[in-house]
Amino acid sequence: MDDGTVTEARPRPRTLAGVIARQAVDRPAHPAVLCEGRTTTYGELHRESNRTAHALRAAGIGRGARVAYLGKESEHFYEIALACAKSGAVLVPVNWRLTSDEIAHILRDSDAELLFAERERLAVAGRLGKVLPRLRRVVPLDAADPGDAADSGDAGDLAEGHGHGDAGFPAWKAGHPADGLPPAGGPDDPVAQIYTSGTTGPSKGVVLAHRSFFGVAEGIERYGCDWVDWRPDDRCLIGMPGFHAGGLSYALQGFVAGVTMVSTPVFVAQDVLRLIGDLGITCGLVTPAMLQMLLAEPRATPAAFRTVRKIIYGGAPISPTLLGRCLETMGCRFAQIYGSSETGNFATCLPPEDHVPDSPRLRSAGRAYPGVELSVVDEHGTPLPPGEVGEVRVRTPARMLGYHGQPEATRAVVRDGWVHMGDAGRLDEDGYLFLCDRLNDTIIVGGENVYPVEIENALAAHPAVAETAVVGAPDERWGEAVHAYVVLRTGQRAAPRELMLSLKGRIADFKIPTAYEFMAELPRNPNGKVLRRTLRDRLWQGRERKVN
Known part of the structure; x- marks a missing residue:
C-alpha cells in the first residue's frame, strides 16, 4: 500500500532531480499535479521530465543555459522546471501579463536560448x-488548432534556420528516451531565475539554487513545528503563479514532500471554489486579495471549505476584519509568510496560533523560520534592541546566488551573508517582526512588485505631461494601489482616463495607476530630487504602518 513513507536509511536527495527520482520510486502512482481535469502521477512526471531533459540536450541546451517559459501554469510548467534541473539548465519563468517590451527585457537580460510559449x-x-540573437528557438506549449491557418506568422521567422513546428511541446519531446540522465548539478548549482522589480533600474534576475527549495523545509522539520506542514494525502492549491518565487517554491517543496499539487492556469474565485469541493483540496498558498475574492462568491459557505485544513498567505498582511470572516467561513488554520525572491521566499512566518482576531501579533510578519536569522540594524549595520526601528535583514540557507550578470547590485543587497530586505521594521522581545515602512520605492500590488520609475517614464511619453511621480497608496483589497502625481505642461490639458489609456500596451495592466492627482509642481529637496517619500506619506497619514 502506498502511504507516502520514505525509508530514512537512504540518503536524502539534495537536488530537485534527486527528489523527483525518489518520489517516482516511493509514490509512482500518486498524483503529483492536477490541472484542468488532467492527472500527472509522480512516475509520469519523472519519465516525462526525463524525456524533456533529453530533448533539451538534443537542442543544444547545455549546463547553465537559460530556458524561458512564457505561459500559464500547467503540468508542462513543472515538467519543464524539473527537466531543467535534470539537464543542468536554468528555468526562467516569465510573467505572461507583461507587455512585449517587458518580456523582451527578461529574455535579453537572461540570455535565454530556448523559449516555451503558449500559442497565443x-x-x-x-x-x-x-x-534576440541568442534565442535559438520557440517551442509552442500547445498544438495548433487545425482550423487556425494563420498561426505561424512572425514565429516561423523566429531565428534563421529555426521554426517552431505546429505540433507543440508533446511532439517536440516525443521520441526522446524516458530514462534518467547523469547528475547535472549539486545543491549549490543554479536551477531557476526569477525576475523581480528593483528600485534603481529594470527588473533583475534572482538566481536560485537547488538548496533554496530544501533548507527552510528541513529546518521546520528538525524543529518539529507545523507552520507549513505536509501530510501524505494533502492536495495543495498553488494560488500564486510560478513566475513568483512564492508559487514556484511552494510547488517544488510540495514535490519534495510527495504530495499532490493542484495547478490553476489563472486564479478565478468561482473555479477555485469548485475545485476545493471537487478535488477535496486541503491546503493552499494564496494572497489576502484572493481570500477576499473567494469569500465574495455566493457559494462561499462553511460547507464549501470543509476539506481545507490550512491556508498559507503572503504578499501582504491580513486585516483583522478579513481574518475574522475567513475564520468564520473557512474554519481552518492560517499562516502568513514574509520573504522575497532574494531570500528564496520563505523567511518569517506568523504561525496559526497567532491568528486570533484582535491579537497584537496579527499586525506582525511573524518570526524567523528555524534555521533562519532575523535582525534589525541601524544605518551602520549595528543590530538594534527590541522596539527600535531599523532596516530588516535576513540570513537564510535559501538565499539567492545573486542577480544574474549584476555583481554590484548583488553586493548592495547581500552583505556578509545577510539579505537586506529594503523594509524598515522593529522586533519585539519575543522575536516577532513588525514592519513599519518601506525603505525603497517598490509598490506591491496584490503580491506583484511594481517599479515606480518604469511607470513614470511611460507617463512622461504623453505630450501633455511635464513630469510625474508614482507612489503606492493603501488599498484594502490589493494591499497597495498605484497613485500618480502629475504636472502638466503649460497650456496643456489631460484627463485621468486619457493618461490611463495612453499606458495601455506600454506597461502591464497591474502597473497602470488607478488614481491621478494633478499638481502645479512636485516637492523637491535642495538638490532638486523629487521627494517621492513626502508624496507617499500624504496618502498614508494616520496609519500606524506605512506598508499594507
Whole structure:
C-alpha cells in the first residue's frame, strides 16, 4: 500500500532531480499535479521530465543555459522546471501579463536560448526573436488548432534556420528516451531565475539554487513545528503563479514532500471554489486579495471549505476584519509568510496560533523560520534592541546566488551573508517582526512588485505631461494601489482616463495607476530630487504602518 513513507536509511536527495527520482520510486502512482481535469502521477512526471531533459540536450541546451517559459501554469510548467534541473539548465519563468517590451527585457537580460510559449503568445515571441540573437528557438506549449491557418506568422521567422513546428511541446519531446540522465548539478548549482522589480533600474534576475527549495523545509522539520506542514494525502492549491518565487517554491517543496499539487492556469474565485469541493483540496498558498475574492462568491459557505485544513498567505498582511470572516467561513488554520525572491521566499512566518482576531501579533510578519536569522540594524549595520526601528535583514540557507550578470547590485543587497530586505521594521522581545515602512520605492500590488520609475517614464511619453511621480497608496483589497502625481505642461490639458489609456500596451495592466492627482509642481529637496517619500506619506497619514 502506498502511504507516502520514505525509508530514512537512504540518503536524502539534495537536488530537485534527486527528489523527483525518489518520489517516482516511493509514490509512482500518486498524483503529483492536477490541472484542468488532467492527472500527472509522480512516475509520469519523472519519465516525462526525463524525456524533456533529453530533448533539451538534443537542442543544444547545455549546463547553465537559460530556458524561458512564457505561459500559464500547467503540468508542462513543472515538467519543464524539473527537466531543467535534470539537464543542468536554468528555468526562467516569465510573467505572461507583461507587455512585449517587458518580456523582451527578461529574455535579453537572461540570455535565454530556448523559449516555451503558449500559442497565443507566439506572435509576440516571433517579433522578439528578431532582436534576440541568442534565442535559438520557440517551442509552442500547445498544438495548433487545425482550423487556425494563420498561426505561424512572425514565429516561423523566429531565428534563421529555426521554426517552431505546429505540433507543440508533446511532439517536440516525443521520441526522446524516458530514462534518467547523469547528475547535472549539486545543491549549490543554479536551477531557476526569477525576475523581480528593483528600485534603481529594470527588473533583475534572482538566481536560485537547488538548496533554496530544501533548507527552510528541513529546518521546520528538525524543529518539529507545523507552520507549513505536509501530510501524505494533502492536495495543495498553488494560488500564486510560478513566475513568483512564492508559487514556484511552494510547488517544488510540495514535490519534495510527495504530495499532490493542484495547478490553476489563472486564479478565478468561482473555479477555485469548485475545485476545493471537487478535488477535496486541503491546503493552499494564496494572497489576502484572493481570500477576499473567494469569500465574495455566493457559494462561499462553511460547507464549501470543509476539506481545507490550512491556508498559507503572503504578499501582504491580513486585516483583522478579513481574518475574522475567513475564520468564520473557512474554519481552518492560517499562516502568513514574509520573504522575497532574494531570500528564496520563505523567511518569517506568523504561525496559526497567532491568528486570533484582535491579537497584537496579527499586525506582525511573524518570526524567523528555524534555521533562519532575523535582525534589525541601524544605518551602520549595528543590530538594534527590541522596539527600535531599523532596516530588516535576513540570513537564510535559501538565499539567492545573486542577480544574474549584476555583481554590484548583488553586493548592495547581500552583505556578509545577510539579505537586506529594503523594509524598515522593529522586533519585539519575543522575536516577532513588525514592519513599519518601506525603505525603497517598490509598490506591491496584490503580491506583484511594481517599479515606480518604469511607470513614470511611460507617463512622461504623453505630450501633455511635464513630469510625474508614482507612489503606492493603501488599498484594502490589493494591499497597495498605484497613485500618480502629475504636472502638466503649460497650456496643456489631460484627463485621468486619457493618461490611463495612453499606458495601455506600454506597461502591464497591474502597473497602470488607478488614481491621478494633478499638481502645479512636485516637492523637491535642495538638490532638486523629487521627494517621492513626502508624496507617499500624504496618502498614508494616520496609519500606524506605512506598508499594507
